Each structure stands twice: as C-alpha cells, then as structure tokens.
Amino acid sequence: MSEDRQKTRDGEVEEFAEEQASLWRITLSPLAWAAHFVICYGLVALSCAKGLPVESVRQGLIVFSVVVLALIGWIGWRAWRQWDVRETGDYLNQQGKAEDRHRFLGHAAFLLSIISFIGVVFVSLPLLLLEGCG
Amino acid sequence: MSRDRDQKPVMPRPSGTFPPSEAMLAEPVPDEVQRVQQERLRKAWATPKGWRYWSAVNNSEVGVWYSTTALFFMLAAGVMALLIRLQLAVPENDLIPADRFNQLFTMHGSAMMFLFAVPMFEAISIIILPALLGARDMPFPRLSAFGYWSFLIGGVFVIGSILFDAAPNSGWFMYPPLATKAEGVGSDIWLLGLSFIEIASIAAAVELIVGTLKCRPPGMRVNIMPLYAWYVMVVGGMILFAFPPLIAGDFLFELERSFDWPFFDPERGGDPMLWQHLFWIFGHPEVYIVFLPSIAIAAMIIPTVARRPIVGYSWIVLSAVGTGFLSFGLWVHHMFTTGLPSISLGFFSAASEAVVIPTGIQLFAFLATLMIGRVTMTLPMLWIAGALAVFTMGGLTGVMLAMAPFDFQAHDSYFVVAHLHYTLFGGMIFPVIAGVYYFYPFIRKKKLSERLGRWSFWLIFVGFNVTFLPMHLTGLKGMPRRIYTYPEGIGWDWLNMISTIGAFVIAAGFAVFVWDLFRPKRGQGQVARNPWQAGTLEWSHEIPEEAWGVRSIPHVTSRYPLWDQPQIVERMDAGRYYLPDAEEGKRETLITSVIDAEPLQVQRVTGPAWITHAAAIFTGGTFIFPTFHVYPPAIVCGVLAVACILYWLWTSTARPPEADSKDVGLGLRLPTYASGPASAGWWAMWITMLGDATAFASVIFGFFFYWTARPDFPPDGAAHAEPLLVAIAAGAMAASWALTLWARGANRRGAVSLARGALVAAPLLAGVGGIGLIGSVWTLEPTSHVYPAILWALAIWVVVHTGVGVIMQVYCLAGSIFGKMTPRYDADIWNVSLFWHFHVLSAVVACAVMGFAPGVL
Numbered sequence: 001m002s003e004d005r006q007k008t009r010d011g012e013v014e015e016f017a018e019e020q021a022s023l024w025r026i027t028l029s030p031l032a033w034a035a036h037f038v039i040c041y042g043l044v045a046l047s048c049a050k051g052l053p054v055e056s057v058r059q060g061l062i063v064f065s066v067v068v069l070a071l072i073g074w075i076g077w078r079a080w081r082q083w084d085v086r087e088t089g090d091y092l093n094q095q096g097k098a099e100d101r102h103r104f105l106g107h108a109a110f111l112l113s114i115i116s117f118i119g120v121v122f123v124s125l126p127l128l129l130l131e132g133c134g
Numbered sequence: 135m136s137r138d139r140d141q142k143p144v145m146p147r148p149s150g151t152f153p154p155s156e157a158m159l160a161e162p163v164p165d166e167v168q169r170v171q172q173e174r175l176r177k178a179w180a181t182p183k184g185w186r187y188w189s190a191v192n193n194s195e196v197g198v199w200y201s202t203t204a205l206f207f208m209l210a211a212g213v214m215a216l217l218i219r220l221q222l223a224v225p226e227n228d229l230i231p232a233d234r235f236n237q238l239f240t241m242h243g244s245a246m247m248f249l250f251a252v253p254m255f256e257a258i259s260i261i262i263l264p265a266l267l268g269a270r271d272m273p274f275p276r277l278s279a280f281g282y283w284s285f286l287i288g289g290v291f292v293i294g295s296i297l298f299d300a301a302p303n304s305g306w307f308m309y310p311p312l313a314t315k316a317e318g319v320g321s322d323i324w325l326l327g328l329s330f331i332e333i334a335s336i337a338a339a340v341e342l343i344v345g346t347l348k349c350r351p352p353g354m355r356v357n358i359m360p361l362y363a364w365y366v367m368v369v370g371g372m373i374l375f376a377f378p379p380l381i382a383g384d385f386l387f388e389l390e391r392s393f394d395w396p397f398f399d400p401e402r403g404g405d406p407m408l409w410q411h412l413f414w415i416f417g418h419p420e421v422y423i424v425f426l427p428s429i430a431i432a433a434m435i436i437p438t439v440a441r442r443p444i445v446g447y448s449w450i451v452l453s454a455v456g457t458g459f460l461s462f463g464l465w466v467h468h469m470f471t472t473g474l475p476s477i478s479l480g481f482f483s484a485a486s487e488a489v490v491i492p493t494g495i496q497l498f499a500f501l502a503t504l505m506i507g508r509v510t511m512t513l514p515m516l517w518i519a520g521a522l523a524v525f526t527m528g529g530l531t532g533v534m535l536a537m538a539p540f541d542f543q544a545h546d547s548y549f550v551v552a553h554l555h556y557t558l559f560g561g562m563i564f565p566v567i568a569g570v571y572y573f574y575p576f577i578r579k580k581k582l583s584e585r586l587g588r589w590s591f592w593l594i595f596v597g598f599n600v601t602f603l604p605m606h607l608t609g610l611k612g613m614p615r616r617i618y619t620y621p622e623g624i625g626w627d628w629l630n631m632i633s634t635i636g637a638f639v640i641a642a643g644f645a646v647f648v649w650d651l652f653r654p655k656r657g658q659g660q661v662a663r664n665p666w667q668a669g670t671l672e673w674s675h676e677i678p679e680e681a682w683g684v685r686s687i688p689h690v691t692s693r694y695p696l697w698d699q700p701q702i703v704e705r706m707d708a709g710r711y712y713l714p715d716a717e718e719g720k721r722e723t724l725i726t727s728v729i730d731a732e733p734l735q736v737q738r739v740t741g742p743a744w745i746t747h748a749a750a751i752f753t754g755g756t757f758i759f760p761t762f763h764v765y766p767p768a769i770v771c772g773v774l775a776v777a778c779i780l781y782w783l784w785t786s787t788a789r790p791p792e793a794d795s796k797d798v799g800l801g802l803r804l805p806t807y808a809s810g811p812a813s814a815g816w817w818a819m820w821i822t823m824l825g826d827a828t829a830f831a832s833v834i835f836g837f838f839f840y841w842t843a844r845p846d847f848p849p850d851g852a853a854h855a856e857p858l859l860v861a862i863a864a865g866a867m868a869a870s871w872a873l874t875l876w877a878r879g880a881n882r883r884g885a886v887s888l889a890r891g892a893l894v895a896a897p898l899l900a901g902v903g904g905i906g907l908i909g910s911v912w913t914l915e916p917t918s919h920v921y922p923a924i925l926w927a928l929a930i931w932v933v934v935h936t937g938v939g940v941i942m943q944v945y946c947l948a949g950s951i952f953g954k955m956t957p958r959y960d961a962d963i964w965n966v967s968l969f970w971h972f973h974v975l976s977a978v979v980a981c982a983v984m985g986f987a988p989g990v991l
C-alpha cells in the first residue's frame with residue numbers, strides 16, 4: 001500500500017516538481033511594477049532637480065512603461081498556462097495535491113499579473129497627462 | 135586535529151514513508167503507550183510554576199503577556215485621547231497647557247502605532263499561528279520572549295515619559311527642524327525608545343515568517359494553508375522592508391540630536407525632506423502592516439460563521455500580496471504639499487488609487503462568502519460587520535485624499551484625522567476585537583459574555599461615529615489638527631463638543647469590553663472544544679489546557695481539516711500522527727519544506743530561561759542611557775547584552791544532538807540537525823539580513839538624496855575620505871569574507887585545523903578593514919557639513935557590522951575548539967557566512983560610494 005503511494009508521489013514529483021523559488025515567482029509581476037515605479041519616480045525627480053531634459057526623459061519612460069507592460073503580460077500569460085483552468089475546469093485548486101498547488105501558484109501569479117498590469121497603467125498615466133516639473 | 139581529516143560527514147536524509155497511508159493512520163495506539171507518551175510530553179512542555187512562571191517562553195504564555203501589555207498601552211493612549219478631547223470640547227479652554235497638549239497628541243499617535251497596533255499583530259500571531267499550523271511552538275521561543283521583554287521595557291520607558299512631563303512633543307512623525315530643535319529629552323526618548331521596540335518587532339517578524347514557511351504541518355502545501363498564514367507572511371515581509379528605513383532615519387536623527395551632525399539642518403547642507411521620505415517609506419506601509427493582519431482575522435471568522443469555505447482563496451492571496459507591494463508606492467501622498475514636481479505627485483496619486491483595487495477585492499470576497507453561506511450573526515461576526523462598514527467609509531475618504539488637489543485643501547485638517555481614524559478603527563480595532571471574542575475560548579478556555587459584548591459593540595460603534603463623522607465637517611470648515619485650542623464663533627464649537635461626547639461613549643464601550651475580558655469567570659465551567667464549529671486546526675486545542683500545543687502533529691490534506699478530515703482530532707489526541715512522544719525529554723517541533731510541507735527535520739526548541747530577561751534588560755540599557763546623554767553605562771550595558779546573547783546562543787542553539795536522526799512516527803525517520811538552507815536558523819539569518827540590508831540601503835539612499843536635492847553636495851573644496859584607506863578597507867573586508875567562506879568548506883571537508891586557522895586570520899583582517907575605514911574619515915569634521923557627516927555615518931554603520939561579524943567568526947572558532955561545531959554539525963558557520971555575504975556587499979558598496987563619489991559627483 002505504502003509503496004503504491006510512494007509511486008504516485010514520485011509521479012507527482014516528476015510532473016509538478018517545484019523548487020523553493022516558485023513561491024518567489026508569484027511576486028515577479030509585482031516586482032516589475034515596483035521596479036517601474038522606482039525608476040519612473042527616481043528619473044523624474046533626478047531630472048527635475050538636476051535640470052536634465054524632462055521632456056525626453058518623459059518620452060523615454062513612456063516607452064519603458066510599454067516594455068514593462070509587455071513583460072508583465074508575458075509573465076501573466078505563462079501563469080495562465082500554469083493555472084490551466086480551461087483544461088482542468090478547476091477554479092479552486094483546494095486539494096492537498098501537488099497538482100493543485102502547482103495550478104494554485106499559477107492562478108495567484110496570474111491574478112497578481114493583472115493587478116500589476118493595472119498598477120503600471122495607473123502609474124504611467126501621469127507621464128501621459130502631465131508635463132514638466134512645475 | 136588530523137583525526138577529522140578526510141572524514142567527510144554523512145548527512146542523514148528523511149527516510150521511510152510519506153505521506154502516511156489510511157491503513158497506517160487507522161491503526162490504534164495502545165492505551166498504555168498513549169499514557170506514557172503523554173506523561174513524557176507533558177513533562178517536557180510543563181510551564182514553570184510559582185515565580186518561575188515568568189521564565190516561561192511557551193508561545194501561549196508569551197503571546198498572552200504580549201497582547202495584554204499592548205492592550206494596556208492602548209488603554210493608556212486612549213486616556214490621552216480623552217484628555218485631548220476634553221481640552222477641545224469648548225473654545226478657549228485652559229484645561230491643559232499647550233506643551234502638555236503637544237505631548238499628549240504626540241504620545242497618543244506614537245503609542246497607538248508603535249506600542250499597540252504592530253505589537254498586537256505580533257502578539258496575536260504568536261498565540262494563534264502555531265495552533266493554526268498544528269505546530270508545538272514558534273521555531274525560536276526564546277526570541278519571542280526576548281522580544282516581549284524588550285517591548286515591555288521600551289514601552290514603559292516611552293509611555294511613562296508623559297508622567298514626568300518629558301514626553302516627545304513634535305507630533306508622531308517627528309518632523310525636523312521642530313523635532314531636532316525641540317528642547318528636553320522628549321525627541322530622544324521617541325527615537326531611542328522606539329528604535330529599541332522596532333528591533334524587537336523585526337525579531338518577531340523574522341520568527342513569524344520562518345514559522346509560516348518552515349513549521350507547517352506535513353502535507354499543508356501553500357495552496358491549503360490558512361489565509362491567516364498568508365497574511366502573516368506578507369506582513370512579516372512588509373515589516374522587513376518598512377521598518378529599516380525608519381531605523382536608518384532614527385540613526386541619522388539621533389546623531390544630529392546627540393552630536394550635532396547636520397543631516398536635517400539646511401544651513402549646513404542637510405535637508406529635512408530626507409526625514410519625511412524615510413519616515414513615510416516606513417509610515418505608509420505601516421498602515422497596511424496594521425490593517426492586513428487584522429483583516430486576516432476576518433478571513434478566519436467569516437468562513438466559520440458562513441459555514442462554508444472562503445470564496446476566492448486565490449483572490450484573497452492576490453489581494454494580500456498585491457496590497458503588500460502597492461503599499462510601498464504611496465508614501466509621498468503624505469507629502470503632497472511639500473512642493474515636489476507635479477509628475478512625481480502624479481505617480482503617488484496613481485499608486486494610491488491603484489491600491490484600492492486589491493483592498494476592495496478581499497472585502498468583496500468576504501461579502502461573497504457571507505452571501506452564499508448560511509450566516510449566523512454571532513458576536514465576532516457583529517464586530518466584523520462593524521469593521522467592514524467603518525473601514526469602507528475610511529477607504530472612500532482615502533480615495534478622495536489620494537487626489538493631490540483635494541489633499542492640498544484638506545491637508546493637516548481634521549478631515550485627515552477623521553479619515554485615518556475610520557481606516558484604523560475599521561481596519562484594525564473592530565476586527566481585532568472580533569478576533570478577541572472569536573479566539574477567547576481558544577486562549578482562555580472560557581467564553582466572553584454575549585450580552586456585554588453586544589453592549590460594548592453598540593457603544594463603541596455609535597460612539598465612534600459620533601466622534602469621527604462630524605470631524606470630516608470640522609476639517610472642511612478649516613480646523614487644523616494639533617491645535618490646542620480655538621477661538622469662539624467660527625463654527626467649530628458644537629462639532630467639537632459632539633466629538634468629545636462621542637469619545638466618552640467609545641470609552642464606555644471599552645470599559646465594558648475590558649471588564650468582560652478580565653472579570654472572574656469561575657462559575658462558567660468548561661467551554662466546548664470547538665464552540666464555533668470552525669474548520670481550522672487551532673480548534674483541535676485541548677480542554678483542559680495542555681502546554682504541548684498539539685498532542686501529535688497531524689498530516690493535513692485540506693484547507694479546513696476539521697471539516698474535511700473527519701477523524702483528524704481523534705487521531706491527533708491518540709498520538710497517531712507525528713512526534714507523539716518526547717523520549718529525550720526535550721521540546722521538539724517539525725520542520726517541513728517551504729512549498730509542499732514535506733517533513734525534513736525534527737527541530738529542538740528552547741525551554742524556559744532567565745537569560746532572555748537579562749539580555750532584554752541590558753539591551754534596554756544600551757538604548758535608554760544615551761537618551762540622557764550618559765554613554766559609559768550604555769557601553770557597559772551593550773557589552774553585557776552581547777555577552778548574554780552569546781551565552782544564550784552557545785548553550786541552547788544548534789547543539790550537536792544525541793543521535794543523528796530519530797523516528798517521528800508513522801514509519802518516518804527524520805534528521806535531528808540541519809545546517810545551511812535546510813535549517814530554520816539559516817532562514818532566520820537570511821530574513822534578518824534582508825531587513826538589515828534595507829536599512830543600509832536607506833542610508834545610501836540618503837547620500838544620493840543629498841546629491842540630488844542639494845547643489846552644495848559635496849561642497850566645493852570639501853575634504854574627501856582618504857581613497858587609499860578606503861581601498862584597503864574594502865580589500866581587507868573582502869579577504870575576511872573569503873576566508874570565512876573557505877573555512878566553512880574546509881570544516882565540512884574535515885580539514886578542521888585549516889578552518890580554525892582561517893577563522894583566526896579572518897577577524898584580524900576584518901579588524902584591519904574596520905580601522906582602515908574609520909581612518910579614512912578620521913580627519914573629516916562631521917559637524918561642519920552634511921557631506922563629512924554622511925561619510926562618517928556610513929563608516930560607523932559598516933564598522934559596527936564588522937564588529938558583529940568578528941564576534942561571529944570568533945564564536946565559530948570557539949565552537950570548533952570546544953566541540954560545539956564539527957564537520958557534521960556546522961550550522962553556526964553556515965549562518966555566519968550568510969551574514970558575511972551581506973556584510974561584504976554593504977562594505978563594498980559603502981567603500982565604493984565613499985571612494986568614488988568625489989570623482990564621479
């Protein structure tokens with residue numbers, strides 16, 4: 001009996017093996033948001049204080065925002081694949097099985113990508129709507 | 135020496151069956167075996183009796199002391215609020231003089247934030263987290279006890295100052311120049327006393343994070359752990375990144391107060407704005423640090439009262455993690471009126487609006503759970519309902535205030551006072567009281583009164599709205615916060631009178647609540663074991679109470695094990711699960727893997743001790759004496775504190791065990807010792823150093839902030855740090871780090887003598903580095919300008935850390951000589967080399983800034 005279970009567990013391990021890093025992986029999108037936020041704030045503050053050309057910094061940051069959005073989109077798409085709800089039909093992933101944990105981490109990362117995407121859009125709006133340091 | 139050579143130790147790994155089969159679990163445990171096991175377990179976990187009771191370190195004792203103390207501080211701060219309201223009840227009042235009034239509101243805010251809100255989160259978590267996780271205790275019980283005693287000493291010192299007319303009086307955010315120039319010791323009490331408490335808070339955060347990651351019961355993967363544990367992990371992480379900037383700010387601030395180093399003095403190149411940044415990088419996440427764990431209590435109560443699993447578990451995890459991140463992008467919304475560029479304000483305004491989304495998601499998930507469940511309006515649910523109503527109001531005014539143009543109008547007015555009290559009462563006070571009613575049967579094995587609870591709720595709920603709802607209007611009518619009186623006839627009189635009346639209604643509600651909490655309940659009899667029919671593990675607690683936490687550590691396969699695993703409690707009680715015994719008479723708990731909670735190790739945990747008290751007292755002395763500018767006793771205390779902590783670590787942590795591995799039940803055999811990333815201690819070091827690195831980064835941020843904000847940084851013709859000495863320091867530190875790392879490898883290989891040689895050379899090199907760094911700034915005059923001052927501050931920071939690093943290296947050397955550390959049992963040097971990884975990084979960064987800045991800037 002126990003050997004059977006051992007086998008299925010090994011099977012699970014092969015298919016859904018996950019390192020400790022996978023917990024950090026769900027924070028990738030929020031980290032991208034944070035990096036984008038700090039870089040926008042830091043560069044604008046620096047160029048206003050040091051008299052750098054704010055207009056070109058602003059345009060550069062708009063391009064940068066698009067890149068970050070694309071990155072978050074890509075992370076989110078991968079997480080969506082990992083969640084795989086269209087195949088499994090399981091929205092809850094509430095069993096104590098390796099597969100559920102695997103899908104759950106995908107789901108969480110996917111949702112965090114959405115919120116980070118919205119966050120980056122929000123933070124980019126001042127770049128589009130406001131000009132200059134005044 | 136050479137006998138160890140080439141004897142590479144064999145590391146045992148977990149062996150046997152996991153997960154357990156149903157047949158194994160169904161096999162009964164003979165009564166006699168159960169009885170013997172129980173006796174041994176009871177003896178190992180016995181709480182000390184008589185006066186020795188106070189040496190206890192068990193989470194159930196420490197947590198109760200912690201929360202009671204925090205409650206006491208909250209009541210004291212509440213009395214201050216009543217005095218404030220009395221003074222403001224009528225115009226031109228002369229009940230309280232202006233300076234006293236300043237002390238009162240400063241202390242009210244500081245005590246509520248630092249002595250109540252954050253410690254209360256830690257206290258509640260220390261009580262319930264191990265139970266939620268089916269663990270015996272926290273991974274480092276003495277650390278919790280040390281944190282508690284530090285908190286008690288620091289808290290009494292800070293709050294007691296108001297009785298001697300010596301309290302800080304510059305407002306709870308201590309803006310310079312008001313606070314730097316304030317006379318008396320008030321500002322110093324705030325800075326040093328609260329720094330002391332913040333360090334205790336960080337210690338608790340480290341413990342809670344490690345507890346959540348490594349002490350879950352076997353089988354409790356991350357997707358089925360209780361939501362409370364998710365929140366604890368997020369909030370612990372936030373504390374690690376939010377508190378250190380404030381500690382760095384305190385460090386600079388106190389250097390200015392004590393030694394006149396002009397960090398915040400614009401006449402000598404300093405900038406008060408740096409303090410505002412550092413304070414609010416702490417201060418805004420702080421609000422969420424207070425809010426999230428309280429709403430986590432709601433996440434535990436709501437499934438119970440709705441009689442169904444929470445709706446949107448993943449969504450709530452998203453909301454906790456997302457809020458945790460976004461809350462770090464809001465701090466400038468406290469600084470909208472400081473003249474920053476408008477695009478900068480735009481970024482923070484946008485992030486402040488964005489944080490509403492995850493915050494709202496969790497509230498909707500709660501409402502959805504309640505809507506589709508079969509709700510029983512129990513007392514805890516009543517308080518949660520109050521919390522949701524009040525917090526939503528506060529959230530809506532928050533959306534208003536996040537818009538910079540509105541904030542320009544309402545800034546520093548009573549509108550803000552109303553807003554923040556709505557968020558904190560709704561986001562913290564109400565859910566915490568709900569938690570008290572809900573968890574009281576678990577903590578005290580008694581129930582609180584239904585009737586008194588309803589009285590208390592309605593008094594506080596009505597009183598709260600009577601006090602704070604009119605304040606929105608008071609603020610819009612222009613009343614600024616923190617004024618001690620106001621003239622008659624400008625439309626503020628009756629509004630203030632209503633608020634004062636409301637404040638006393640709240641006080642009456644708290645009186646009822648506190649009476650209910652402490653009144654004798656002898657006649658009540660035993661409470662039912664799971665009085666709310668909840669689904670989570672804490673309700674497997676035993677009645678009458680047992681100090682062992684859980685009789686045996688269960689195998690968990692569901693989010694609500696008490697609902698879904700029908701025989702779990704019965705089997706836990708019978709000792710059918712893991713670690714049902716304490717053969718060696720030692721306290722033990724299980725360490726499991728981070729993601730999937732596979733059992734990895736049996737961890738010995740520490741028992742009752744007085745050394746923690748001594749360590750806390752001397753640490754307190756180290757912080758408290760400098761408040762009065764007396765340094766020799768502070769230094770003596772510092773040395774004694776280090777000695778106590780070393781004794782404590784030496785005698786009770788990472789000792790070689792009797793046997794390499796042991797049988798933990800259900801056919802599983804686990805190692806009894808782990809070093810490196812497999813051990814809990816290594817994780818604690820890693821997490822601590824993350825916080826420490828954040829503080830260091832904040833000081834570096836200060837350097838570049840001056841460079842950005844000030845045209846005279848560095849001033850023309852300024853003397854710089856001596857480049858040659860800076861280079862020597864960097865080289866020596868790097869060499870010391872490399873030797874430490876090499877010693878770890880040599881020791882593991884069995885080349886013990888070589889390792890010892892390296893551990894002799896490494897501290898010497900570190901010493902050279904430290905001396906070199908001090909030498910490089912020795913001729914600079916830190917009181918003359920902020921540039922030499924910040925170079926000195928960086929040098930001091932690195933040198934103090936070098937001192938700690940040297941103590942650690944010598945500790946390992948001593949461990950190797952006296953047999954505490956061997957090639958097999960080498961956890962100490964793993965932790966020390968981890969410290970050195972961080973230290974060498976910060977030393978090299980500091981040296982680069984000090985050495986290259988003159989050329990680059």
